[in-house]
Amino acid sequence: MGRPPVLPTDEKLGLVVRVMTGELTAAEAAREAGVSEQSVSNWRRQFIEGGRNGLAGESGRDAEGASRVAELTKEIAMLKATIGELYMELRKYGRGPVVRPPQPRGRTRPGRLVN
Helix, strand or coil: CCCCCCCCHHHHHHHHHHHHCCCCCHHHHHHHHCCCHHHHHHHHHHHHHHHHHHHCCCCHHHHHHHHHHHHHHHHHHHHHHHHHHHHHHHHHCCCCCCCCCCCCCCCCCCCCCCC
16 A cells, blocks of 8 residues: 555544544544554554653653754764864864965056067
């Protein structure tokens, strides 16, 4: 079976609630929505996890977002340290940033005349 169609959240919720109340089986809900039975099972699992997180007093997005921010902060620190180390290596071997001497502006001496 190909990629399942994208269903609005409200339709997924309705199907999951009907499956959980016993009104539909997961297979029936999948046929009704035109998706795989595995998709319906995944939605049901996500619904239960979201409810569990809500009862625990944490929002799934907040917890997920906070862990992502922490992960990115660690990655930034690591990249900064790596850049610093590379910069020091370049300085050690005399390959620091290239500094070009200033170029004179305008004509410094008259050009040669050709006959």
